Amino acid sequence: MFLFVEVELLPALLAPWKVVTFFTWAGIQLHKREIFGMIRRMYNMIYKTKSAAETKKVARLFAEEVVSVAPRKRAFVVLLKGDLGAGKTTFIQGLLRELGVKKKIVSPTFTLLRSYPVKAGAFAKVHHFDCYRIGNEKEMKELGFKELLGDPQNIILIEWPERIRKALPREKITVTLSYGDTINERTIEVK
Secondary structure: OOOEEEEEEOOOOOOOEEEEEEEEEOOEEEEEEEEOOOOOOOEEEEEEEOOHHHHHHHHHHHHHHHHOOOOOOOOEEEEEEOOOOOOHHHHHHHHHHHOOOOOOOOOOOOOOEEEEEEEEOOEEEEEEEEHHHOOOHHHHHHOOHHHHHOOOOEEEEEEOHHHHHHHOOOOOEEEEEEEOOOOOOEEEEEO
16 A cells, blocks of 8 residues: 655745655655754645555544644644545545544534543644535524633634635634546545
């Protein structure tokens, strides 16, 4: 099994950087450029997967990175973008399994929000929003979104974030999933 990973600096002017040689994680070969001397990492990652299982493995790697984040003043927010069927829920399933969630993980398409208790690093809960059926940002207020954002023990996962653009915090990670060349291939970009 091979997974292509290309990592690009953001912005390119943030030197010095060092290229780390290939290494293997969960049976997948990875290549990574890391920026040294910075308080936080700033890079783009692009993964190409050939199956749902590989997409979940990438999500598990991502979950390990999230857990290693230093305590914050607010929730850790991850936006998930992609067409219907691109693998957003598959990615979330892999991420939540790595965080220790045992129960069935499904997208909250009709309930809008599902919450899961976790014990992962500084985090105690994951809140998964599916905003596909949200009409506007005011509906997020009714779901207690602002209060959830204020709790640093929360990880907040948001599918279809473009529906609530004005309600989103400045600090966030965006994971974009798109179709590849074959029916099972996906490209996952993390910014």
